[in-house]
Amino acid sequence: MKEIKIFSPASIANLSCGFDILGVCLDKIGDEITVRKTDKKGVTIKKVLGESLSTDISVNVAGVSAMALLNETEVDCGFEIEINKGIKPGSGIGSSAASSAGSVFAINKLIGEPYTKKELIKFAMQGELAASDSKHADNVAAVLLGGFTFVRNSEENDYFKLNTPIEIAFTVIHPKIELKTKDSRAVVKNQVPIQKMIEQSANLGAFISGLYTENYDLISRSIKDVIIEPLRSILIPKFDEIKYESIKAGALGCGISGSGPSIFAMSKGIPTANCVGEAMKNVYQDLNLEYDIHISCVNDKGIQILNSK
Ligand code: HSE
Numbered sequence: 001m002k003e004i005k006i007f008s009p010a011s012i013a014n015l016s017c018g019f020d021i022l023g024v025c026l027d028k029i030g031d032e033i034t035v036r037k038t039d040k041k042g043v044t045i046k047k048v049l050g051e052s053l054s055t056d057i058s059v060n061v062a063g064v065s066a067m068a069l070l071n072e073t074e075v076d077c078g079f080e081i082e083i084n085k086g087i088k089p090g091s092g093i094g095s096s097a098a099s100s101a102g103s104v105f106a107i108n109k110l111i112g113e114p115y116t117k118k119e120l121i122k123f124a125m126q127g128e129l130a131a132s133d134s135k136h137a138d139n140v141a142a143v144l145l146g147g148f149t150f151v152r153n154s155e156e157n158d159y160f161k162l163n164t165p166i167e168i169a170f171t172v173i174h175p176k177i178e179l180k181t182k183d184s185r186a187v188v189k190n191q192v193p194i195q196k197m198i199e200q201s202a203n204l205g206a207f208i209s210g211l212y213t214e215n216y217d218l219i220s221r222s223i224k225d226v227i228i229e230p231l232r233s234i235l236i237p238k239f240d241e242i243k244y245e246s247i248k249a250g251a252l253g254c255g256i257s258g259s260g261p262s263i264f265a266m267s268k269g270i271p272t273a274n275c276v277g278e279a280m281k282n283v284y285q286d287l288n289l290e291y292d293i294h295i296s297c298v299n300d301k302g303i304q305i306l307n308s309k
Contacts, residue, residue: 003036004109004308008102010087011094012264013138016225016255017203021151023142027299031086031098035106038078050085061096061127062103068126069104090178092262097139100127105303117144132181146302164298165214169273173280174262176290184259187231199226216268223253236261241283249279
């Protein structure tokens with residue numbers, strides 16, 4: 001195989017109760033990445049379409065993660081990357097994760113798959129580190145493994161997939177303001193009162209139990225964040241109203257998508273997710289602010305190959 005084109009999807013990290021450890025992979029929205037082998041060793045980013053991003057491999061996260069992989073792997077060729085960004089950087093739906101995970105997934109395929117998808121997570125995390133000064137694996141694990149994913153310990157490379165209840169659907173509203181993960185992490189406090197730790201871990205356990213037992217009521221009761229959301233939500237226009245109206249329209253729960261500014265709502269069934277989208281639109285209609293709305297099922301497969309030759 002000399003060339004591969006892949007679709008690297010968007011993702012939602014945290015899902016309210018699992019800061020830095022829970023993630024879910026979305027459908028339809030994502031980056032398209034083409035990687036081709038070259039005779040000259042090393043990595044080059046030939047072009048980036050859709051967004052104005054650097055093609056410097058020490059700056060562009062796709063280059064950073066690719067180099068992390070190649071620094072640990074013997075190969076006798078180089079790689080040329082083209083990225084068509086479908087996800088806006090700083091949107092909170094895993095833009096850097098899609099590019100970081102996408103480039104290592106594609107290179108791994110081109111060199112005969114020496115790494116499992118789980119093993120690629122540590123390389124993709126280097127892209128996250130470059131983008132946000134933080135090595136969180138929640139988005140890249142979801143993109144590479146697909147479905148709902150859990151990060152038990154990234155130092156130990158311990159990640160796993162969770163069950164996906166068949167009817168889960170997401171509505172995501174992306175207010176078009178850029179909120180850098182670095183800035184959004186800066187408002188998070190380093191210490192957590194024990195009572196909040198108890199509430200958050202109780203919700204996390206119950207949420208995961210709800211995924212496995214397909215208990216939508218339990219899932220609904222558990223989509224809560226008593227630690228991070230109160231600190232970050234003030235950075236997002238009309239967050240409380242969006243949350244209130246989404247739940248009123250039938251969502252199981254609603255919270256900040258990753259580090260924001262996108263807001264997600266989780267529903268049972270696409271028709272409800274569509275109603276939630278309408279409710280979200282109504283909240284934003286009088287604001288002088290552009291936004292996008294995405295409705296998505298859970299993408300259980302993660303990154304997909306579009307073609308190869
Ligand atoms: N878990 C990370 C955060 C995700 O919330 O900062 C960033 O995309």
